[in-house]
Amino acid sequence: MTTTGQRARLDFVVIGAQRAGSTELSARLRAHPGIFLRPDEVPYFEDPFFANSSPRALDPVLMDARPGQVAGLHCPSYLGHPEVAARIADFAPGARIVVVLREPVSRAISLYFWYVQFGMLPLIDLASGIRRLLDGWTDPAYPHAHEVLDWGFYGRHLQRYVDVFPADQQTVLLIEDLVDPASTLRLHEFLGVDPSLGMDPHARHLNAGVYDLRRLRFLRTRRRWAWSWADTTAYEYRPRRLRKPLQFVPNAAIVGFDRYVLSRLLGNAKPSLPAELKAELHDLYADDLRLVERLTGRDLSSWREPGPGPTV
Helix, strand or coil: CCCCCCCCCCCEEECCCCCCCHHHHHHHHHCCCCEEECCCCCCCCCCCHHHHCCCCCCHHHHCCCCCCCEEEEECCCCCCCCCHHHHHHHHCCCCEEEEEECCHHHHHHHHHHHHHHCCCCCCCCHHHHHHHHHCCCCCCCCCCCCHHHHCCCHHHHHHHHHHHCCHHHEEEEEHHHHHCHHHHHHHHHHHCCCHHHCCCCCCCCCCCCCCCHHHHHHHHHHHHCCCCCCCCCCCCCCCHHHHCHHHHHHHHHHHHHHHHHHHHHHCCCCCCCCHHHHHHHHHHHHHHHHHHHHHHCCCCHHHCCCCCCCCC
């Protein structure tokens, strides 16, 4: 535990990517007795929080790590924010960087529906929405819209971490690796904990999306109660339920009604993009995928014409 005068130790950071399996990955890490990782995302290193936060703001996030545990943070938007890599390197130059990637077209589709659910994109069908984004559509009411496509340029974003962290402090997984028990064990070894003490690597913790527009319309009613950091400019650790305690009950009621009633009535069929739009997206990411292959040494040829992939 951190004591007065000591700064909390940061041993590793799971930096993303968004909608690429980082929730499942982080759940596996938290289950290991040698790893301390809070379930809440920690946007401390992002703008606008970083400039307005105390240098000790991470202490209450990490201070409960027991002696002998490695302590980490999880924030899947870190990969896409250009300011974050250098800040982590300055704060904790010895930290290990963990990232999990997903075929960028399916990831963009998943993030599109995630943002629609939380009111960060208009409630319109997938093909129309992606067409707008490819055409450069912007709207001040939706300042995060560009992230749907931009955050799939993994090579561009990984390059910033390559520039400030040694290669032996970084590991890149693919979402396909998460079905392989050996990948969990290798990750434990990378973080310096005993692989034999880890959880069942077959356990699943998928953060599944919602695709039916009728269900999404209902879920968007919780925007006034949903968890958000948008009403602050400084990072202060509070568990998710304590950020807006009076709003917890209505938020949970909406989510529960969707999960246990609407999902059974309406289903959750995932729409597919028209072939020409999908091809345009693959062309968009083609050069960047070659950069990812050079940076990671992984063969990503299957991502150029992927199958349906995991539903998250």
